Amino acid sequence: MPVRAVQQFQLRTVMGTEKKAAETMQLMKAAGYNGIELNGFMIKKMPMIVRVLTRMAGMPMGKSGNLDWKKLIAQSGLEVVSIHEDLGSILRVPEEIIEETKTFHTKYIVITGMHQFDYSDKNAVLELTEKLNKAGKLLKEGGVSLLYHNHNCEFRKVEPGKTAYDLILERTDPEYVNFEFDSYWPTEAGVDALEMMERLGERMKLYHINDRGTRVKGKTESILKSDSMELGYGNMNLKAMVETAKKYGVEAVILESHKNWIEKSPVKSFQVSAEFMNKYV
Template sequence: MTKAIQQIMLGTVTKNEKQAAESLKRIKAAGYDGIELNGFMIKPTSFLVRMLTKAAGMPVGKGGNYDWNALVKEAGLVVTSIHEDLGTIKREPETIIREAEKFGTKYVVITGMYRFDYSDKNAVLGLCQDLNASGKILKEAGVELLYHNHNCEFLKVEPGKTAYDLILSETDASCVNFELDSYWPAEAGVNVLELMRKLDTRMKLYHINDRGTRLSKPAMTPILKSDSMELGYGNMDLVSMVTQAQKVKVDAVILESHKNWVDNSPLKSMELSAEFMNQYIR
């Protein structure tokens, strides 16, 4: 399986093209094989998008004008996949197909929708229809559409059924599959291993993170909020999760965290996580 980094980690260490090249080479040296790109980080985006991502703790940097294809190749990495938004895929499927071909990846990934009500069953059913339609168009061009979750998909649409359950049952497995992020269902109180077994071979990519607590200053109270941690330093049963991912032969395990890094450094953080990745992922 390919060991990769999600590009969202790199916004603060890709402030210019030279720094981007150095960061990618450091990722390769740590033992990673690939990178998952984001559409809004590899091409010019609006000021609003940049401000929204920064406000969410995910600064995207100024890499929209860089030659990411050359940067990735020079570092000796591969592109595992590209994150894009559903609106763009619906409006410009040919552009997205060309983008995937350019970077040599077969996976385009949609993340949880901004300002979307995952407790509204009809809205979720509409989303499933859109996913199936877009997935069919991409499939005809040899590109696979995956859905990436956060925690909002685990809202109930009816007693005993979550939005994620509905997305799993109402999407066509020949056109739509999944990139599971195990951190978010854990945050939502979901049994992650059970969920992974339910997805089975529909899980094509696996986003990995650990969940725990790091104090950056003395606590006002003994009640601590959980947050992302380097792999193996939190409280998730990542070994069992990686074992399940290997069982269903996912194509890549992709590290993603975007805050709470050791020494506030995404590069030091990914190097610590690489110790786990290099030990358990073959």
């Protein structure tokens, strides 16, 4: 049975103090979640550039980097399923990243799409795959596994019929690099996420789940803008995706809705999504 987890980034506005963080994690437990996915930049002092870019994207940050996360996690009873880190830090100070995983008793480090990176540049993507293999090898020497987490940028074409994600999948060594698949973003990019999960197979170690739809009341125009939704309230075939993830042995299914929360509350949002998680995961 996969761990049911929530990504820390969803919780960023309700973890500004140790008291609020502890209360939020207890609400997670009460809702049926038994895991959390951490972000390195949220459990340490946040670089100014990260704070600025996050705010520019319309997603305010809390002050969770000031908290004692080792103590908070120990008290929460939640399992840390992985930690998101950046590729540069892994290549520069792998020993610090490895030590971080030991602190939180996890085995997965996850990196996400590169900032200001041209995923339509085939040579740049090939260079990225080489760095991923190198980073994965460095981590493996310390008993840690590297996973790559997608957004929608990886589904740009590097040549007719081939996306950057295709290239990453083909050119990374499964011994050193595997995947945390997020089905929301390929769906947003017009890609068949279920088919992609089948292609990943057992290289898909963790699964990020979210739904996609609209939250509009009353009369509307003929074209609506889709956004993140609570599980089961959008139009994605999440039941089939969860079954596929379980078929290939994913170790955790991780909820992350972005900012379009019901009642503008990340807590209410994960409580509503818990009904689906508890029933199908």
